Amino acid sequence: MKCVSVGVAAAAAVVGWTGAVLAADQARPVAARAAVFAASAAVNIKPMAMEQRDERRFLKDATAASRFQTEASRLAMAKSGNARVRSLAALLLNHHTEATSHLLHMLHVRGMAPPMLENNQRKALNRLVKLQGAKFDRAFMEELGLKLQQQDVQQYERASVAVRDPLLKSWIDQSLPALRHHLATAERTVPADTRPVRSAGSGRTAQAGPAKPIAARPSESNIR
Numbered sequence: 001m002k003c004v005s006v007g008v009a010a011a012a013a014v015v016g017w018t019g020a021v022l023a024a025d026q027a028r029p030v031a032a033r034a035a036v037f038a039a040s041a042a043v044n045i046k047p048m049a050m051e052q053r054d055e056r057r058f059l060k061d062a063t064a065a066s067r068f069q070t071e072a073s074r075l076a077m078a079k080s081g082n083a084r085v086r087s088l089a090a091l092l093l094n095h096h097t098e099a100t101s102h103l104l105h106m107l108h109v110r111g112m113a114p115p116m117l118e119n120n121q122r123k124a125l126n127r128l129v130k131l132q133g134a135k136f137d138r139a140f141m142e143e144l145g146l147k148l149q150q151q152d153v154q155q156y157e158r159a160s161v162a163v164r165d166p167l168l169k170s171w172i173d174q175s176l177p178a179l180r181h182h183l184a185t186a187e188r189t190v191p192a193d194t195r196p197v198r199s200a201g202s203g204r205t206a207q208a209g210p211a212k213p214i215a216a217r218p219s220e221s222n223i224r
Contacts (some may be wrong), residue, residue: 051164058159059168060115063103065152068121069144070096075128076140084189085137091185092144095178102171145190149183 069092076089104114117125124143131139156176163169 055163055165055168056112059103059107063107064115064117066096066100066103068117070100071125072128072144079136082137085140088185088189091182141190145186149186152179153183
């Protein structure tokens with residue numbers, strides 16, 4: 001009986017191996033035809049218009065930025081004890097969780113892969129993971145405060161003018177009021193003495209004073 005069992009097992013293994021080889025052999029002509037078709041199709045591909053390239057670049061950049069803000073805001077909700085920081089983080093988290101979903105869908109229908117986070121975004125997240133308390137709050141506001149929210153508004157405003165795809169333009173225009181609200185909230189959250197101010201007689205900006213930890217108000221100190 002053992003001999004029979006061994007023989008059956010060996011036969012099954014051989015059949016399985018043979019089936020795999022046959023399947024691979026059968027797939028080769030298909031793969032070859034697919035390669036020929038892809039090569040011939042590539043010849044017929046028309047160069048992408050500048051507007052389409054700009055739209056695709058916007059989608060990739062906006063998706064990466066939205067993912068970054070989602071992940072950083074999740075960290076803030078888990079690590080910060082400052083009510084103002086948590087309020088901004090909750091606002092950004094709610095918006096960008098939904099925005100990322102819409103952006104990924106728009107990438108998908110265009111046959112585009114989701115973008116990776118940029119190097120500076122990955123470094124910022126790694127930095128935030130290692131910080132606690134007031135140091136975390138300060139770093140979070142440096143990364144997601146006024147500067148980034150201003151960049152978001154400017155990016156979407158430029159895209160609203162440049163984009164020709166009606167569905168994408170409609171989504172951008174619908175997103176802008178929320179992004180402007182994020183900017184206004186960040187302006188209320190960042191201490192006035194750490195905001196960049198314009199130097200007298202020049203168009204450059206200068207830091208108003210040394211960075212100070214964001215301290216929770218006495219009535220907010222117990223908010224977690």
